[in-house]
Amino acid sequence: MSCPVFYASEPEFKSFLSEEESFHAHRVLRLKNGDQIHILNGKGKRFQAELEFVDSKKTTFSALNIVEEIKNPAYSISLLVAPTKQMERMEWMVEKCTELGIHSIGFFQSRYSERKEIKLNRLEKVAISALKQSKNLFLPEIKPLVSIREIIPLPTNKKSSNQYVFAHIADPVDQPLFKILQKDTHINILIGPEGDFSNEESTLLIKNNWLPFSLGKAILRTETACIAATHSVHLIHALHE
Amino acid sequence: MSCPVFYASEPEFKSFLSEEESFHAHRVLRLKNGDQIHILNGKGKRFQAELEFVDSKKTTFSALNIVEEIKNPAYSISLLVAPTKQMERMEWMVEKCTELGIHSIGFFQSRYSERKEIKLNRLEKVAISALKQSKNLFLPEIKPLVSIREIIPLPTNKKSSNQYVFAHIADPVDQPLFKILQKDTHINILIGPEGDFSNEESTLLIKNNWLPFSLGKAILRTETACIAATHSVHLIHALHE
Structure with a gap:
């Protein structure tokens, strides 16, 4: 049920994971093309995405959707x-x-x-x-x-x-x-x-x-x-x- | 102004520091006979005492006085x-x-x-x-x-x-x-x-x-x-x- 979570600072503009996160997806979590993941941009948004091509150096994703968002935190x-x-x-x-x-x-x-x-x-x-x-x-x-x-x-x-x-x-x-x-x-x-x-x-x-x-x-x-x-x-x- | 602090579970009954605390007093802090120290018993009391004989294995103290005490904490x-x-x-x-x-x-x-x-x-x-x-x-x-x-x-x-x-x-x-x-x-x-x-x-x-x-x-x-x-x-x- 709980999707693996990744960090990418601008997933809307760059539809791939960093080398470090790609390695984690491929070698540690052994994810497969088509698997669902969550992406945090660290600026108030959590996305859902689908892994397109899993690779240790550059894992790409598509079908990016916002699933959680905080626009202006109160404090x-x-x-x-x-x-x-x-x-x-x-x-x-x-x-x-x-x-x-x-x-x-x-x-x-x-x-x-x-x-x-x-x-x-x-x-x-x-x-x-x-x-x-x-x-x-x-x-x-x-x-x-x-x-x-x-x-x-x-x-x-x-x-x-x-x-x-x-x-x-x-x-x-x-x-x-x-x-x-x-x-x-x-x-x-x-x-x-x-x-x-x-x-x-x-x-x-x-x-x-x-x-x-x-x-x-x-x-x-x-x-x-x-x-x-x-x-x-x-x-x-x-x-x- | 601030006295070095030691731990001893029963300073009222045993007027010496443990080997570990003795080593700390002698070798690390290089305290001398006659120096003032504080002793916490970990059961609500802080004492002041005077070092009698500073030694790496068994440092003794005297003139023990309670300087702070909490008898029954509210929670x-x-x-x-x-x-x-x-x-x-x-x-x-x-x-x-x-x-x-x-x-x-x-x-x-x-x-x-x-x-x-x-x-x-x-x-x-x-x-x-x-x-x-x-x-x-x-x-x-x-x-x-x-x-x-x-x-x-x-x-x-x-x-x-x-x-x-x-x-x-x-x-x-x-x-x-x-x-x-x-x-x-x-x-x-x-x-x-x-x-x-x-x-x-x-x-x-x-x-x-x-x-x-x-x-x-x-x-x-x-x-x-x-x-x-x-x-x-x-x-x-x-x-x-």
Whole structure:
């Protein structure tokens, strides 16, 4: 009953699967010409299609139909993270946040950052795999590492449909995310490194209208904070549905 | 300012650290006699103590004082999981759930289980490490693999302070966890294998008064479902504080 699921960014314009997806169709799933598949474009659409010619390098399909579509999601989440020393933890985070549903994941370098480079290619593969597994409709854009200085100043033509928040370890603790969250916006969440933001960075963030929030009393690892924040946004919206 | 944190199950009765913790104090953190440390007993207490004699095998301490204590938590969570094929995913789950806060994590074997053995020792180490990192006060008990048949029948002297729920993939979907959750109880959450519960198992669970719940539209991996369910329980309680 459940069709095998593939990813193709523009199936309406290119009626074939990537080499990687073709290999998967042919060698792993051993699909045959005429088999039905689902294709996610990662931009809100799920298609049904029929395999025309199954091949390890270039599998073609036809009879493309939209079977599920989300045009304008009520809210979306962009995460900006200071990458952890172990790249594996970032791969896990990308996998889990993609499963839960996320719009984009970017990386920044700050004073106490532990890692100064990021393999985007590897993370994109992790995201595609998690997209197919979860059958979500949106693939997060994986954005390259930038300096925190580039992120802090908010766009001057600041849209009211955006909210900007950052996880802050402070005494007394800040408000929890669920208390400050504006529903039905595009929420931008900044998660600092294990060593946290420097005092100067925190001050600058607040001065630039980023809202601090607390993730509770327990001290969460960077990747856990990412998952908890992402899950909170979804859960809070679900509560109000 | 922040004291190094150690774990010892009964610091009031045994005034020394385990060999592993002693090694960590001496060789990794290079602490000295007279240094102040924090000790978590994993049962609701955090102590302050003074290192008496630092040694790689048996570090002793004195001047033990309780600095934080939770006597009776308002609610607690027990998770029962069908372990995934990759043990690494279970280690990650134990780490994340311990960070978020959890009372016990057990494992069961069901019809579509992918793994038939569990290294408890390794998981206990992961939990202790996550406890110290998060500075939570409760260490989850890691329970051995049992058959789902042993879990399904609820205790006959069923305490009203327990709730029993299981993640269920059904069409139409079940109620989300936040709708069925009884606050301030001991909640027992059952998460099935990637291949889900068999029809027979689901029927038996419902017949035995386990409540089915949905974790939303996205299909989450087993370990992600564990984290999402655990985080949901905490967030729902936080919302009502």
